[in-house]
Amino acid sequence: MSDQNIIQTEYSEHLQKSFLDYAMSVIVARAFPDVRDGLKPVQRRTLYDMYELGVRYDRPYKKSARIVGDTMGKYHPHGDSSIYGALVVLAQDFKEGQALIDGHGNFGSIEGDGAAAMRYTEARLQKITQEAYLGDLDKDVVDFIPNYDETEKEPVVLPVRVPNLLINGSEGIGVGMVTSIPPHNLGECIDGVIAYMKNPDITNAEMMEYIPGPDFPTGGIIANKDELLSIYETGQGKIKVRGKVELEKAKGGKERLVITEIPYTMIGANIGKFLNDVASLVETRKTSDIVDITNQSSKEGIRIVLELKRGADVEALKNLLYKKTKLEDTFGVNMLAVADGKPETLSLVQIIRHHVNFQFDVNTRKYKTLLSKEMDKKEIQEGLIEACNVIDLIIEVLRGSKEVKQAKACLTEGITDGIAFKSKESEKMAKQLHFTQNQAQAILDMRLHRLVGLEIEALMADHNETLAKIAEYQDYLSNRASMAKHIMKELKAYKKEYERARRTEIDNLAEAVVEEKPIEVKDVVFLMDRFGYAKTIDLATYERNKEAADAENKYVFVCKNVGKICIFTDHGNMHSIKTLDLPFGKFRDKGVPIDNLSNYDSKQERFIYVCDLDAIAGQKMIFATKTAMIKQVDGTEFVASKRTIAATKLADDDLVLNVSPLTEGMTMVMRSAKEAFLRIACDTIPEKKKTAIGVRGMKLDAQDELQAVYFLTEGDNRVVEVKGKEVSLNRLHIGNRDTKGVKR
Structure with a gap:
């Protein structure tokens, strides 16, 4: 290799550049939506592919697998699961402010059920998607770029006519940044766009008169209205979002709380978690x-029913649910989108400004294309009208020409060489013909039935219509006010057809406050058997079953119900349990x-000692x-x-005995x-911290270890068996710590 x-x-510069290139690629080409159409690349490509496949709203559904495969093969060279996942979400009206795909089959549920496999489901475009998102693609309204293998063309952005970034919102995670935009009401967003077009200097506070806040498809109540302006x-x-709770009367004078709307963040597995959290509140006696x-x-909607006991404190229970469960949750907002090729956090007015500028660009390109077509049509129409006025001369030219080339030269440049005319006067008139090339070709292609009177009248009418369109298009292109008026007219039409009522209420609600009732402090009896099953019972129950309780359980002691139980293990750990977390009930439980x-x-470990924390x-x-x-610890x-x-420090391969x-x-x-036995006085054992290993209590021979430790009090006559003989422990001589002791 040459130098x-x-x-x-x-190296650091090369790494930095490479990482930034990768990060920007993820942000722009995968994770974040474009502010102009509010779509991520996978969503844009899926919708465009459906448009190209002809899967229109008024045509039969097509298998999702066909759509996914075609999208992956032509435009999105990534996993099929990412494409199908995007397609499914675009069809879920409980996630999208405005569903863009009409799904047929199992496309999942609000409770977190997944969609069926793509080979089972079918899909097609929604009507609004076809009209407001994909319309006019044939009119050069957006740029097209080569796909990944340069065999197809795909649009850089879709010509979306409504502010989709706000209507459907977006969620995405890039490299070092995240976007989270809530969905909004379509009708309100259109009103906001129109208001901006009428007053480009509108403030965010003024814009909120038209777009007061997010509109989640799951409904619910936004509880912090005053903070929305800052957001x-x-x-x-x-944004704090609460579910909607209604009180219903039940039989026997009882009542029930019915949750009819949930926070947007509760969609999916969080509904099941909410049910478990409510059950936990009951189990833990909250x-x-x-x-x-x-x-x-x-399918009709959410309905979660809580049956209440007679005389229940409904307001206190609502506050408890808001505070301790997902019935009140927070939606984090970060309105970040790709604007002018780079990620940018945008305000409400900025998003609408980008959208409006995009609408002017799209419409300018559209009407330039249409104007060009109408000008071409005008040229042909004028040529045909003029031809009808001198049709006899044109017929004479055509009959007298030996080839088409001669006739065309005569029609465009008045060249009569080689053409046989009936008279000199005809030849003289032919020399004055000056049709354009396009007009001449149209005359040559004209059929004789176009000479019928009604056909000529229709041609004149078409010409007048063409002139009117040209004037209209030129007005749009030269007069921004006329263009704005036209865009607003289209927006009002979309609003009239696709608007729906707001689902989410917006209010300022007081913070949920839970006043926890003081727990009555009382003595209970802790019971734990040798298998580690634990519970508590009241003192009276214990006294009635004292003999059985002492016989069946390894640990039995009285403790406070608001205290803690400590479990010391052979690994030197101490685990604690709140006594209130233990089941309290019957003796036979x-x-x-x-x-x-x-x-x-x-x-992994074995419990050595269980006790009440207050007692030790x-x-x-x-x-x-x-x-x-050995050691003493306070x-x-x-x-x-x-x-x-850590209750104590242990040497390697050592265990608490x-x-x-x-x-x-x-x-x-x-x-x-x-x-070997060694008896020592406990007051000779030094006190150490729990983080210390301790001191040696007995000298052990090689390969020997302590097998058991016994504690004796005055008058305690404990006997153990050694090799078939009984040894009375209280008769052992009290020796010194760190000696070998005696063998038995």
Whole structure:
């Protein structure tokens, strides 16, 4: 390789340029809509392909797979799932402000059900799409560029006649930026465009008289009306959307809350999450007013029914639903679109300004094309009219010519050489003919029936109509006011045909406030069996079943219902559970695995000690590990807000063997796997922080480890079996810490 082929460049500069090129490609060619037509490239290509395939609103549906395949093969060389996904969304009237595709078959539901496979569904264009989005493409109104393999042509932008970026909104994620534009009402957007055309200096506040705010297809209520002006001026902000709730009377004097409209952000899986959140509010005793919840939604609309108990506080329950569930949610607005080839965050008026400028460009190109065609038509018509006046002479020229070339030369330039005339006078008149080339060709192509009187009258009428059109088109092109008037007339026609009533209400609603009722503090009994199933019962129930409760459960103790339960594990962790999260009920209820209520994982670790946090907060806790590391820890160190903390530090391959609270005069017996015993006084164990490993409690032989730890109080006569013999632990001599002990 020669030196001339080596390009030396700074790596960081090359990387920066390459990344910026990639980012802009993603932003402009994939993720974000163009401000002119409000469409992303995949949407634009899908609609154009349907137009080219002839899948019109007044023609039969065509399989979605055919549309997707044709789009992918001609214009969009990406996965078929992205194309079909775009097609499906364009057909969903619960997502789009104005659906652009007429879907036939299963195109998904508002509750998150996916569309059927593309081989099953069919589609065609909506009437408005064909008229207002794809009309006039044959009139050179937009630029066309080669497709990815330069075998086809595709439009740079569609000649959309309505402000689609506002009507349908858009959501997209690019590299380092995101767009989120809410849908608006078509009729209101058209009114806003007309208002801007009448007053280009209109402010955003004045524009909001025509476009007061978003209009979500799911309805609902916008709760922060006063913040909309700031959002429309900056192009960024947050819109609070609430579902619509109605109160209905039920049998027996009961009432029910019926949710008939939902926030736009609840579409899909969030409806199921809302149902689960409501059920969770009941299970966690945040409310006792809800008796049952059912989802009765259908094609007719949303209907989620909450059955209430008699005497329920309806207003408090509404506030609870707004605060704790997705019934009130936030729609983040970032009105970012590709304008003049680069991404830009736009205000409401700026979006409309770009749209109006685009409309003037489209119409200017349209009427220049139409004017050119009418001028050509005028030329032909005038030639035919003049020909009818001298038709006898033209017939004589044609009969006297030996070939068409002679006749055409005579008609255009008056050349009579080689043409046989009946008289000198005819030849003299022929020399005065001066038709244009196009007129001469039209005369040569003219059929004799055009000489009938009525045909001549029709020709004159067509000529007058052509002159009127030329005057009209020239007026549009030379007079901006006339063009504006014409554009507004078209917009009013679209509004009249496709306008629908606003679905989303706009208001200033007070912040939902939830006054949580103080919980009555009382003693409960915690029960947990050896399998880790836990629950709480009241004291009276425990007293009636004390014998069975003590026999069937590994941990039984009294605690406060507003406290926390601590679980110490062999891995040195302490997991905490709010006592209120435990099921409270009957003695024979099974309970819930602690795995489900905490970070404890029974597959990875084993619980060593379970206790009430309040009970150990004023005590010292003794830790002992398998490698005989021991220490005291102040119980206050375990008071923490986190659900899981490190209760002690462990050396590699070490595990916690025992955790116990310290009592006065208590002694500790360590027993190794090789049957060595060491009894020490607990007050000789030093106090350490929970982050410390501790000190050695017993010297162990090689390959030996602690097998068990026993704690003795005064008068405690505990006996263990060693090799078939009984050993009384209270008879063991109290030795010194960090000694080998005695073997039995």
